Amino acid sequence: MTDLMQAATAPAGAPLVLTAMPRPVPGPGEVQIEVAAAGLNRADLAQKAGVYPPPPGASAILGLEVSGIVSAVGPGTDRFKVGDRVAALLGGGGYATHTVADEGSVLPVPAGFDLALACCFPEAMFTVWANVFDRAGLKPGEAFLCHGATSGIGVMALQMAKVWGASPIFGTAGSEEKCALARELGATRAINYRTEAFEEIVKAEGGADVTLDMVGGDYIQKNISAAKPDGRIINIAYQDGFAASLNFGPVLMKRLSIMATTLRARPLADKRRIRDAVERDFWPHVLSGRIKPVLDGAFPLAEAEAALARMAHGGHSGKILLRP
Ligand SMILES: NC(=O)c1ccc[n+]([C@@H]2O[C@H](COP(=O)([O-])OP(=O)(O)OC[C@H]3O[C@@H](n4cnc5c(N)ncnc54)[C@H](OP(=O)(O)O)[C@@H]3O)[C@@H](O)[C@H]2O)c1
Structure with a gap:
């Protein structure tokens, strides 16, 4: 008899509802996870709207990260076993009671660490390491500018930059309350982008060596203006638009x-490399409590639609979780 699971799914455009379906069977190098919590990501909204299809081979079910307990292993797995507590990055499939992950995208969660809260880390930590530390090469003592400072991504970027020794750390957010949270998490200067011009402030305070941006649009020129000589600007999204009319003069001169x-679309070997680096450089700080989960709130899996509505509205700070 096939084992069943519950997943939050919907035909295009319709609200998500719980549906019974067969559990995914772990393939070579994969583990099956009984989900304790699934994390929401802004990409889920785009996927549900039909404008961000899952990459080839990925589950069509929403959900890019989970935490939980390994419930089965596929052939050739060599690290994790049934019963292990884990947190994992997924190509899809998190909004369910069971999912599968490539072993190379899985982090161990020791006994004593809250298993559901462990889900606040994988997508954000992998993304921040791959962009801020790997591509943009943020070094201790360098100035870091983080847009979306209280987003699921931003709350990790600030904390990771702080333990890395970046200084100063600038964070932009859309309210005084969010700016206060950004300061708690490591921003030495939080900027309310609704009332202050971040590029003027950052420039006046010496400029940014590395900028993490998810806004795009007119932020592209402003980021160029706020950058120090030899600065690196890295975008992980373009929420305000992919297109901009730019003056490249300062790019050349600085x-x-x-x-x-x-x-999401990176090869599994690259995700394994990112997992290894996160586990080496930052996971110890998570387990010691120096880098903390930042939970906005948790919804039952059956209320996935309400959870997505909260993210779409934008009032949240940190991670929204689903609990099967
Ligand atoms: N490329 C990648 O590999 C990758 C991976 C993960 C995530 N991402 C992207 O990274 C972004 C954050 O993801 P998430 O899941 O953490 O989403 P999230 O929690 O919903 O955060 C979205 C953030 O964008 C900020 N924002 C939106 N419009 C803005 C504007 N005009 N000016 C300044 N800030 C603005 C919001 O700031 P306020 O709330 O303060 O207004 C909020 O902090 C998303 O766009 C996502 O698609 C990319």
Whole structure:
């Protein structure tokens, strides 16, 4: 008899509802996880709207990260076993009671660490490491500018930059309350982008060596303006638009690098490399409590639609979780 699971699914455009379906069977190098929590990501909204299809081979079910307990292993797995507590990055399939992950995208969660809260880390930590530390090469003592400072991504970027020794750390957010949270998480200067011009402030305070941007649009020129000589600007999204009319003069004169990457479509070997680096450089700080989960709130899996509505509205700070 096939084992069943519950997943939050919907035909295009319709609200998500719980549906019974067969559990995914772990393939070579994969583990099956009984989900304790699934994390929401802004990409889920785009996928549900039909404008961000899952990459080939990925589950069509929403959900890019989970935490939980390994419930089965596929052939050739060599690290994790049934019963292990884990947190994992997924190509899809998190909004369910069971999912599968490539072993190379899985982090161990020791006994004593809250298993559901462990889900606040994988997508954000992998993304921040791959962009801020790997591509943009943020060094201790360098100035870091983080847009979306209280987003699921931003709350990790601030904390990771702080433990890395970046200084100063600028964070932009859309309210005084969010700016206060950004300061708690490591921003030495939080900027309310609704009332202050971030590029003027950052420039006046010496400029940014590395900028993490998810806004795009007119932020592209402003990021160039706020950058120090030899600065690196990296985009992980363009929420305000991919297109901009730009003056490249300061890029030339300040020797700037402008980059952009996505995580989801990377080859599994690259995700394993990112997992290894996160586990080596930052996971110890998570387990010691120096880098903290930032939870906005948790919804039952059956209320996935309400959870997505909260993210779409934008009032949240940190991670929204689903609990099966
Ligand atoms: N490329 C990749 O591999 C990758 C991986 C993960 C995520 N991402 C992207 O990274 C972004 C954050 O993801 P998430 O899941 O953490 O989403 P999220 O929690 O919903 O955060 C979205 C953030 O964008 C900020 N924002 C939106 N419009 C803005 C504007 N005009 N000016 C300044 N800030 C603005 C919001 O700031 P306020 O709330 O303060 O207004 C909020 O902090 C998303 O766009 C997502 O698609 C990319």
